[in-house]
Amino acid sequence: GAVVSQHPSRVICKSGTSVKIECRSLDFQATTMFWYRQFPKQSLMLMATSNEGSKATYEQGVEKDKFLINHASLTLSTLTVTSAHPEDSSFYICSRQGSSYNEQFFGPGTRLTVL
Amino acid sequence: GNSVTQMEGPVTLSEEAFLTINCTYTATGYPSLFWYVQYPGEGLQLLLKATKADDKGSNKGFEATYRKETTSFHLEKGSVQVSDSAVYFCALSEPLYNFNKFYFGSGTKLNVKP
Numbered sequence: 001g002a003v004v005s006q007h008p009s010r011v012i013c014k015s016g017t018s019v020k021i022e023c024r025s026l027d028f029q030a031t032t033m034f035w036y037r038q039f040p041k042q043s044l045m046l047m048a049t050s051n052e053g054s055k056a057t058y059e060q061g062v063e064k065d066k067f068l069i070n071h072a073s074l075t076l077s078t079l080t081v082t083s084a085h086p087e088d089s090s091f092y093i094c095s096r097q098g099s100s101y102n103e104q105f106f107g108p109g110t111r112l113t114v115l
Numbered sequence: 116g117n118s119v120t121q122m123e124g125p126v127t128l129s130e131e132a133f134l135t136i137n138c139t140y141t142a143t144g145y146p147s148l149f150w151y152v153q154y155p156g157e158g159l160q161l162l163l164k165a166t167k168a169d170d171k172g173s174n175k176g177f178e179a180t181y182r183k184e185t186t187s188f189h190l191e192k193g194s195v196q197v198s199d200s201a202v203y204f205c206a207l208s209e210p211l212y213n214f215n216k217f218y219f220g221s222g223t224k225l226n227v228k229p
Contacts, residue, residue, distance in 0.1 A: 002158070004158065006158075009156075034217075041221060041222070042221050042222075043119070043204070043218075043219040043220055043221045043222065044159075044204070044217075044219040045219075046216065046217065046218075093158065093159070095159075101210060101215045102147050102164075102166065102208055102210075102215050103161075103215075104215075104217060106151075106158040106159040106160075107158050108156065108157050108158040109158060
């Protein structure tokens with residue numbers, strides 16, 4: 001069964017509003033979780049690494065103030081898209097690290113559409 | 116830097132046909148290589164992996180061999196089924212501090228017709 005869940009699976013919002021996406025590790029306490037963004041017909045791009053109890057590490061070019069990440073517990077990481085604009089419309093996928101560093105388990109993704 | 120290139124899709128095959136999805140990579144170190152599969156409405160699932168040169172990953176009839184000399188990790192299956200219809204992602208990972216960073220190809224959609 002699924003080991004990582006995401007909520008919501010789809011969200012439509014108006015431009016200028018903020019949207020929060022939750023990522024839960026269902027079977028494992030995850031100190032490290034990851035957020036990816038996937039554009040149509042393109043690869044997954046790592047946005048940031050979410051570290052429990054500390055600040056997230058963002059990839060180059062990702063706006064920290066635009067994509068707020070909170071990893072307040074060992075089973076939950078949230079991504080908040082602030083003041084969303086149509087260009088933020090995308091598929092957002094989270095993952096958690098497995099028992100080895102060379103392993104990740106992925107959530108089903110969240111489709112964000114900003115009107 | 117690190118990157119993964121895989122063949123564009125969609126790939127359309129008849130049931131029981133032979134499948135090859137090409138994947139090549141560039142890496143600065145000694146990466147591990149992966150194939151993930153994404154079924155409609157679901158998350159990425161690990162299909163197979165290889166952690167060093169000449170290793171062969173296999174699962175559910177799919178195979179891929181880590182070829183360092185050609186920097187390739189092509190996915191193959193001898194006889195595809197309709198249920199194999201999905202998007203396939205090639206990926207590599209490199210060690211980075213206390214976790215591995217993953218790089219993905221753009222995905223190849225496979226359609227298998229009965």
